[in-house]
Amino acid sequence: MPAASNTKSDLAPVLTACCLAMLAVGDNSTAIMAALPDMKGSLQLGPAEIEWVVNAYLLTAAIFIVVGGDAADQLGARRSSIAGIALFALASLLIALAPAGLVVVAARALQGLGAAFAVAGTLAAVSEAAPDAKRAEAIGAWTGFLMLGFSIGPLVGGAVTHYAGWRFIFWLNVAAMVPAALMLLRHPGAGGRRAMSMDWVGLGILAIFMVTLISGLQALAHVRTNPLAAIVPLALAGIAFAALIRTETRRTQPLVDFSLFANRSFAIAAGLLFLVMFDIMTLLLYYNLFAQSADGLGMSAIAAGLSLLPLSVALFVFARAAPAIGMRIGARRMLTGGSLLLAVGCAIIWLSFQTNAKFAALMPGLFVAGVGIALIYASAPRLGLATLPQLQAGKGSGMLNSCSFLGGTVGVTFGGIVFALSGLPGVLVLLGISALASAALCLRLRTH
Template sequence: MAAPAQERPDVRISTPTGKWILLTTVLGSSMAMLDSTVVNVALPRIGRDLDASLADLQWTVNAYMLTLAGLILLGGSLGDRFGRRKVFVIGVVWFAAASLLCGLAPSGGVLIAARALQGVGGALLTPGSLALIQASFHPDDRARAVGLWSGFGGVGAAVGPFLGGWLVDGPGWRWVFLLNIPVALVCAPIALRHVPESADGQSHKGFDVLGAALGALSLALVTYALIEARSGSVLVVVTAVLGVAAGVAFVYVEKRRPDPMMPLDIFASRQFTAVNLVTLCVYAAFAGFFFLTALQLQVVAGYSALQAGTALLPTTALMLLFSARSGELAQRIGPRIPLTVGPLLCAAGMLLMLRVGPDASYVVDVLPALLVMGAGMVTLVAPLTATVLASVATARAGLASGINNAAARAAGLIAVAALPLLTGMGPDAYRSADAFNAAFRRAMPLCAGILVVGAALAFTTVRRLAPDCRRPECRTHGCVTAPPLEPSTSRGRLA
């Protein structure tokens, strides 16, 4: 039986219960956010220890993004129906159990399967943490609570690569995953003891399990076809065709279901459609950049894992420091200029990364590129979120944010699968500094080109925000894998 709906959210941040709720949600969401950023730094060591091919490393990243992107919209609805605290705790425990499997994995295949399970847990706890804040805090405190949640989550995202590098060079890459277990052991009991349960079972007629399954299946088949395309086998062609067919079936199902996971009529807004196309371009380039750069710094430039993780800090640090101001600027001048200039700055930063080769100097070669890249991310991420929220009715803001977040993750998934193919990386390219450097020098212009396309789309399609549009509540953030999730105006409903 579903938990009863909470009559009125009335917890204040200043109370002990409010502080416990905030701590619980930050701990839970940080687990998923850390794993989105920290694993890239560990990839070379994972490859050596497990004798993994480049395709195995791609799947180590993509298996997690696949299930997270495919199920994150469904995860929010499950919490609404069966109890937000219950589903959140299940997600935390699930994520920790999958992390244990990752840490103990004896082979690349087991690690990939465990990473897919991690993504399922992430799809339950990430929207669940935001829904708990929405459903628990008094309306006067909710915006501040969401801001603190997103700010602390951004700190976690910034610390992730540094922490991952320290663990890889110290106790070993397995601790990148095992570290989630003590966090979960703290988080779950606090949630059960101090977080009030809430649900809204009457708001759902059913769950779009078929739609979620078809969406995830389509992404999985297309990803497999791209990663294995080097073989040129008939199986790859068949898989690609089946992936496209599953995508068509997903659209057909979503169009005809009475309560779809992703209502297609939301795309009747030209602004919403346009900004999601920009999102696809931007986050495809970001995912390819961070996946390849973590390898380039270690395989080619000779950095340790800790040095590589520390090297990537400027991008997220700049977002944490200036994302709120960027959002305020976009409210004054409109999103068109930031969404055009931001991708162009990021493209320039990626082209500057072409200076990074063997024995590259951090101050002379790496840092300037990352500062330009970070400036571009600061310029575009907050306005992108604001434009998503402004392009739909207020009641659908949470849904719009969830779709935009899932689109970004799906774009990253496809980019990590496709870039090695497009740049001619062989199965063992990451073992050879010369081979990987040559492919990296082909990849950065491709990523920059995708960003230029995104900038052109923004310039030609994005229009000024309405004066009374809803402003993002996640004003401070540092996640580089997807735009921040935003709550809806209805209690806790994300999807």
């Protein structure tokens, strides 16, 4: 009984700290998109370097978030959360002071490492601290603050870049992460369930797979002039993935637990998170580059952020409403509908370009796309974790978020190729196809 009482009394400060950290992580993910055109000018970044400013963060997070989930299970969710939050704050400080683009890329990779431990750890910490009756509500709050950060990021990034410069975005990260870490330090929680062991072979193969995959996809832009630059890394990625499956399925405590994908709900949730992050990161990056370019809409950073307000409002409102909507109409219908709304939103934006409509015609499309993204992203983590044993909460959250971050970096990479060939309209077609794939995946969910 005392243990249960302590858990209940710990919920408020732990949930507050974890939600504050997720607000910063979510804001960081989207605010930088509004700042990239300004960063491009001040740091003299080329197109490939702009992609790596985004991908260094996403790719490192995708690789190490599985480690973060494992650390949450083995060392204790709150302790691993503190480590991740501290790394994220340190990396943000380095970016705020960075003198050159190379330093920004390296620090973004460190920031991705911090996010890997913070995201997986805080989700597991919230799940661990909440009593059974309040667990769904607590995870909903965690997801809501992450989505709030996502939603206000474009506006915050645009306003801060316009009035204070892009570096101040990262000072804000430090200001949010420090009190979050201090709150968790006062409530460190239980220790790990067993001695920490690291699957270094699995981690190495996973890193090789993801890095060669993204390198090969980036090289597709020049496949006609240098085909080997794409073929070789993509072949290595295929070999590494086969080796990863062979190695991890034979281990008793694998880093990448492929057995989780035998659970249909978990596998579908992972696929949905991959696709929805593919969509949102690609849309925000290339919309901002288009909106702030002289050949595009010619907006300032703050104007571009304000133009995304319909998307931001939809993300915030419908992320909070998603649990109630799911209870009313069922998860399958809600997720399928969200995927179709995302496709419709992309189609509306695309049509506004094709008909040379006024900028106001973009607003309904951005709102509808935001509704679809919110319904999927707010619900998929709960769908994936709902049927897993509590002891696998950290591992499961790590795997889900790894798929999410990988989807973001694949989207940014593919989007860069399409953006160079056909501009933002081409990117919107790519996102529409991804949304339809998400809808097809949702139809495989069991109706109950």
